[in-house]
Amino acid sequence: MYKEFLKSNLIGVGFTLLLCLSSVTTFGCQHELPTRPTSDPDYDYNQDKPDDPNLPNIDLNNWKVTLPIPRSDGKPLEVEPPEILDYANDDRLKPYFYNDSTDGSLVFYTFPEASTANSSYSRTELREQMVPGSNSTNWTFKQGGNMRGTLSVPEVSQDNTGDYHRTIIMQIHGRLTNEQRDLIGEDDNNAPPVLKIYWVEGKIRVKTKVLKNLDATYEEMLHTDAWGDDKGKNFDEVVGTDKFTLEVDVSEGRMVVTLNDNQSFVYDDIHMEKWGVFENYFKAGNYLSSKDKDAYAYVKYYDLEVTH
Amino acid sequence: MTWRLHINTMRFLSLITLLLLTFVASAQPKYKIDLTHWKLELPSGYTASEWKLSNFEKDRFANPFFYIDPEDSAFVLEAYPVDGTSTAQYTKNMLREQMKPGSSSVNWTLKQGGVLEADFQVTEVTKDGRNYHKILLFQIQGRTSDEQTKALGLEKNTGPPFLKIFWDNGEIRVVRKVLEEWNTLGNALLMKDSWEDGKGESFRRDVDFNRAKIKIIAQEGKIEIQLDKQRPIIFDDINVQQWYFENYFVAGNYLQTKEEGAKSIVKLYDLQVHHD
Numbered sequence: 001m002y003k004e005f006l007k008s009n010l011i012g013v014g015f016t017l018l019l020c021l022s023s024v025t026t027f028g029c030q031h032e033l034p035t036r037p038t039s040d041p042d043y044d045y046n047q048d049k050p051d052d053p054n055l056p057n058i059d060l061n062n063w064k065v066t067l068p069i070p071r072s073d074g075k076p077l078e079v080e081p082p083e084i085l086d087y088a089n090d091d092r093l094k095p096y097f098y099n100d101s102t103d104g105s106l107v108f109y110t111f112p113e114a115s116t117a118n119s120s121y122s123r124t125e126l127r128e129q130m131v132p133g134s135n136s137t138n139w140t141f142k143q144g145g146n147m148r149g150t151l152s153v154p155e156v157s158q159d160n161t162g163d164y165h166r167t168i169i170m171q172i173h174g175r176l177t178n179e180q181r182d183l184i185g186e187d188d189n190n191a192p193p194v195l196k197i198y199w200v201e202g203k204i205r206v207k208t209k210v211l212k213n214l215d216a217t218y219e220e221m222l223h224t225d226a227w228g229d230d231k232g233k234n235f236d237e238v239v240g241t242d243k244f245t246l247e248v249d250v251s252e253g254r255m256v257v258t259l260n261d262n263q264s265f266v267y268d269d270i271h272m273e274k275w276g277v278f279e280n281y282f283k284a285g286n287y288l289s290s291k292d293k294d295a296y297a298y299v300k301y302y303d304l305e306v307t308h
Numbered sequence: 309m310t311w312r313l314h315i316n317t318m319r320f321l322s323l324i325t326l327l328l329l330t331f332v333a334s335a336q337p338k339y340k341i342d343l344t345h346w347k348l349e350l351p352s353g354y355t356a357s358e359w360k361l362s363n364f365e366k367d368r369f370a371n372p373f374f375y376i377d378p379e380d381s382a383f384v385l386e387a388y389p390v391d392g393t394s395t396a397q398y399t400k401n402m403l404r405e406q407m408k409p410g411s412s413s414v415n416w417t418l419k420q421g422g423v424l425e426a427d428f429q430v431t432e433v434t435k436d437g438r439n440y441h442k443i444l445l446f447q448i449q450g451r452t453s454d455e456q457t458k459a460l461g462l463e464k465n466t467g468p469p470f471l472k473i474f475w476d477n478g479e480i481r482v483v484r485k486v487l488e489e490w491n492t493l494g495n496a497l498l499m500k501d502s503w504e505d506g507k508g509e510s511f512r513r514d515v516d517f518n519r520a521k522i523k524i525i526a527q528e529g530k531i532e533i534q535l536d537k538q539r540p541i542i543f544d545d546i547n548v549q550q551w552y553f554e555n556y557f558v559a560g561n562y563l564q565t566k567e568e569g570a571k572s573i574v575k576l577y578d579l580q581v582h583h584d
Contacts, residue, residue, distance in 0.1 A: 155366075161393075162354045162369035202359025240359045 055099060056106035057303035060084045064129050065285075067096050068122035070114035076122070077114070081132035096124045105152075105300035108286035110167075112295055118190045124299075125285030127173075128306060135189075138175050138279035139308055141252050141272070145172075147282045148247040149304040153199040155241070156297045157290075163201070165290040167297045170197040170246055171283035172255070174275070176222060184222045191278050192227045195248065195255060198289070199299075202240040206257050207232040210271045221277055230271075235259040243302065252276065282306055339381045341579045346403040347412070348374060353393030358410045373401050377575065382429075387443075387563040388571040399570065402560035404449075405581055413465075415451055415554035416583055421527040422448075423584075424557045427577035429519040430475045433563075434570045439477055443572050444562035446473040448526060450485075450553030456498055467553045468503045471524070471531060474564075475574075478516040480535055483508040486547040497550055506547070511535045519577065526555070557581055 064080040065087070071077050079093060087093045096109050110124040131137040139145050147170065156164050174191030181189050198205040209227040216226055237244075237259060247258040253276065254268040286299035347357035348364070350373045356364065364370040373386050387401040394400060408414040416422050424446065433440045450467030457465045474481045485503040492502050515535070523534040530544040561574035 158367070158369060162356070162367070164360070202363070238359045240362065 053104050054101040055104055056301060057104075057305075058106055058301060059305075060087070060126075061132055062129050062306065063126040063284075064133075064135075065093070065097055066116065066123055066125050066127060067093070068110045068113045068124060069096070075114065076116055081129065100300065103300070103302070105302050106304075108299040108301065110286045110288050110297055112288065112291045112293070117188065120291065121287060121289055123285065123287040125168075125283055125287050126304075128282040130281075130308070135175075135281075136178075138281045140279055141250055141254075141276050143308060144251045145280070145282065146247070146249045146307045147284065147305070148245065149284055150243060150245045150302040151304075152241060152243045152300045152302075153239075154298050154300060156199070157292070157295045159290070159292055159295075165288060165292065165295050165297060166198050166200045166205075167289060167299065168196050168198050168287040169285070169299055170248060171195055171287070172248065172250065172280050173283055174278035174280055177279055180222050180277075183219060190224070191222070192224050193283075194275050194278070194280065195257070197246060197248075197257065199239075200234070202238050204235045204237075204239060204244070204246070204259055205232055206235075206265055208255070208267055208271070209275070211274045214270060214274070218277060221274060233265060235263050235265075237263065248282070250280075339376050339383065341383055341576060343403075344409050345406050345581065347406050347410075348401075348403055349394075349396070350374065350401055351387055351392065351394060351396075351399045352390050353395070357406060380575075380577070383576040383579075385561040385574045385576065386571070387561045387573075389566050389568060396562075398566055399563040399572075400560075401574075402447075402558050402562050403579070405557040407556075407583070412556075413454065415453070415556045417554055418526055418548070418551055419528045420583055421525075422555070422557065423526070423582050424524045424559065425522070425578070425580045426559055427519065427521050427579075429575045429577070430515070430517055430572065431575055432517075432571065432573040433475075434572070436565065436567065436570075441567075441570050441572060442477075442564040443475040443574065444472055444564060445475055445480075445559070445574065446522065446524065447471060447558040447562075448524070448531075448555050449558055450551070450555055452498055453554045456552075456554075460495055460498055466500060467498075468500050470551060470553070470555060471526075471533075473522070473524075473533065475515070476510070478514040479510045480515055480520070480522075481508055481510045482533055482541050484531065484543055484547070485551075487550060490546055492550070497552055509541050511538050511541065513538055519575075524557070 061081050063084065064078055065084055067077040069077050077092060087097055088099060098107050100107050108124040110122055112122045115122050129135065130139065149170065151169060153167065156167060158164050171193045172195040173193045176186065176189045176191050192209055194209050196207045208230050210230050211221065212226060212228050220226055245260050249256045253273040255272055256264055256266050258264040284301065284304055286297055288295060288297045343361050346361065347355060348361050349355045350370065354369045356367065356370060364374055365376065375384050377384050385401045387399045389399050406412060407416065426446065428445065430443060433443060447469050448471040450470045452460065452462065452465045452467050468485050470485055472483045484506050486506040488502055488504050496502050520536055525532040529549045530542065531548055532540050532542045534540045559579055561572055563570060563572045
């Protein structure tokens with residue numbers, strides 16, 4: 001009786017040990033790389049390289065970052081390519097724009113301090129630069145563009161009534177060409193953002209622009225105040241602090257915003273057609289819509305890709 | 309020799325079991341109550357539903373009043389008077405049922421029916437002289453539907469509480485609405501003033517500061533309240549038959565005073581509502 005009991009226990013122990021051993025071997029194997037054909041000179045050594053899950057999948061060659069802290073002239077600090085590529089070693093950037101190796105994200109931290117000329121809010125936000133280091137090459141809806149990112153909003157402050165502050169996580173911003181700027185006598189190239197995507201209390205809210213007077217002339221359309229906000233709409237899904245995917249796809253007269261490859265908002269009305277007059281650039285990051293003293297927000301990007 | 313081997317085996321096995329148990333335990337959700345269909349209102353007047361409520365553990369406005377007891381994973385609801393924007397008559401820390409998350413306009417009729425089940429405990433309450441302060445624990449609140457509101461020419465949805473369940477000096481006391489005039493008809497049935505509190509009934513055995521289970525079954529023409537294994541309290545007279553309001557459940561800790569220094573704590577171990 002007693003021996004039987006001992007025997008069955010020992011079998012159990014043996015089995016458990018076997019399980020432990022086999023799992024150790026399995027885990028051990030995961031780091032082994034496939035063998036490379038060293039003799040082939042055209043072989044792309046990067047193709048078999050596993051993506052490092054501890055690093056964000058973001059190529060910063062076509063992005064500049066704006067920070068909430070001021071330069072000596074009071075304007076927000078901006079870092080362009082190629083300097084931005086070394087962000088992990090840049091002491092100015094580190095507090096606001098850094099890798100979180102625990103989840104492979106690029107963290108955008110911001111709070112109200114320095115703001116740009118056409119804004120009263122602060123940001124830690126990327127601005128697309130089709131030509132690295134230059135703001136003057138941008139794209140029209142006819143040329144088209146696609147931005148896709150995986151991100152999360154892990155932490156946002158609350159105002160004094162308990163409402164969470166809102167932050168803009170993606171944008172398409174319009175921009176006047178120099179000719180357009182001179183035509184309407186502006187002193188900078190600023191045009192309105194045609195797309196603002198907000199995180200609002202765990203939901204994703206999309207706002208776009210409408211032309212107030214559809215009979216406006218070309219010249220009239222170039223003025224910022226010719227455009228008003230649409231009333232905006234929320235995706236059904238509640239993302240909360242979880243990871244989600246956002247895709248913005250633009251073509252002539254059409255803009256499509258998709259959350260988690262699941263629900264899409266399609267804008268293809270007269271207003272999108274009229275927007276064709278502007279050049280645009282993408283923005284991605286954390287643009288906090290608050291000036292409250294204690295406000296702050298964290299946004300994490302795990303991957304971000306733009307194609308034209 | 310065999311003994312020593314056996315002891316070692318046993319030690320090893322218990323270690324494995326312990327490891328497995330730890331793993332299983334850590335996979336369990338931290339708390340049992342699903343908050344999706346509830347809106348929280350705190351003594352400060354602060355309200356939260358949907359994602360905002362689900363994020364309550366990180367919410368510095370909710371924390372002082374609404375949190376998880378790490379010992380037993382129960383929800384703890386504390387009520388004490390504070391300054392704020394609350395329009396409640398007393399000190400309210402209650403969950404309001406929302407059939408459609410984030411919306412207060414979808415509610416249920418007695419014909420549709422509803423069942424609330426809760427595992428609760430009053431753990432602390434201050435005294436007013438010799439008696440403890442009274443706490444409203446559960447409620448079925450009446451509310452005119454949008455259609456009824458319009459038909460009655462009212463500015464907004466309104467209605468009396470149909471059923472109120474109090475903790476009153478350790479006993480569970482049930483008060484429900486009755487018609488002032490039993491032969492009231494038509495639109496007058498939807499006037500708040502047509503209804504008044506009935507005389508109330510208490511369960512025979514007090515719950516005091518012990519944990520207890522309650523079940524409220526609302527259906528067409530009948531309300532039944534069960535408390536642990538006690539004889540249920542049932543209402544099935546004309547007052548129930550003539551209740552045409554829409555309704556929602558309310559559960560929590562509504563301390564029936566605004567007196568300074570007053571305080572009550574209610575724990576909810578489980579809270580479930582269903583409409584079949």
